Amino acid sequence: MPVRVLLVDDEPLVRAGLRVVMEAQPDIEVVGEAADGAAVIPLVRQLRPDVVAMDVRMPLMDGIEATRAVLRTVTDPPKILVITTFENDEYVYEALRAGADGFLLKRSRPAEVVNAVRLVAEGESLLFPAAVRALAAEYGSTKARESMRRAALTEREEAVLRLMARGMNNLEIAKKLVVGAETVKTHVSAILAKLGARDRTQAVIAAYESGFVSPR
Structure with missing residues (x-):
């Protein structure tokens, strides 16, 4: 089954470009488009995409609020892939949080x-560039550190x-730890459960905000 994608961006040219790139792949299908975050929830419920490619800055409802709304109100929500112009945009980090x-x-x-669409659809996290890691560190707090301590990871x-x-x-x-892939999958599931994280991205954010991992 192809990965079903919903494109959300207020720039028609951006949507058109993304559609061309994605539909050139046999394993990706663009099932719909929206020009604002306010239209996302009804389209998600109607089209049941696997991934929503979501612009951050839109006129009526931005990508941050649209992301919160989807995760709060949709049963079995799709993965959200934020589209942005600048990697150090605080809006991007807020969307990830x-x-x-x-x-x-x-x-x-x-x-x-x-590659980004496929990785997100498979539940993998995308590499955080230095700018985003630095933002994560700035959001660090005693609460984040305490949550990491309570998680008691092995x-x-x-x-x-x-x-x-x-x-x-x-x-x-x-390969790095010289163990089986299923063993790693088990460890990842345990990490998410202990941290109360929705997915790998949220676990990585927790790691940086708590200071468990350095942004350098």
């Missing part, structure tokens, strides 16, 4: 666009989380 699964720069090459879970924060997928982590 709101529950978005990753982000895509509008200047990305076609291969990067396709030594192996800590190692897996550090590699997750570097953007590694399960196979890459397995």
Whole structure:
């Protein structure tokens, strides 16, 4: 089954470009488009996309509020891939904290666009560039550090989380730690449960905000 994608951006040219890039792939299908975040929830319920490619800044409802609304009101919500112009935009980080699964720069090459959609659809986290890691560190707090302490991760879970924060997928982590991919998958599930994280991206955010992982 192809990955079903909903495009949300107030610029028709951006939507058209993304559609061309994605529909050139046999395993990706664009099922709909919207010009504002306010239209996302009804379209998600109607079209049941696997991934929503969501612009951050839109006139009526921005991508942050739209992300919160989808995750709050839709049963079995799709993955949210935020589309942005600048990787150090605080709006992007707020969208990630709101529950978005990753982000895509509008200047990305076609291969990067396709890879981002596939990774997010599979539940993998996207590599956080230095600018976003720095923003995460700025949002650090005593509460985040306390939550990480209470999680009581095992030594192996800590190692897996550090590699997750570097953007590694399960196979890459397995190779690095010389264990099976299923073992890594089990560790990832345990990490998410202990941190109360929705997905890998949220776990990585927790790692940076708590200071468990350095942005450098």
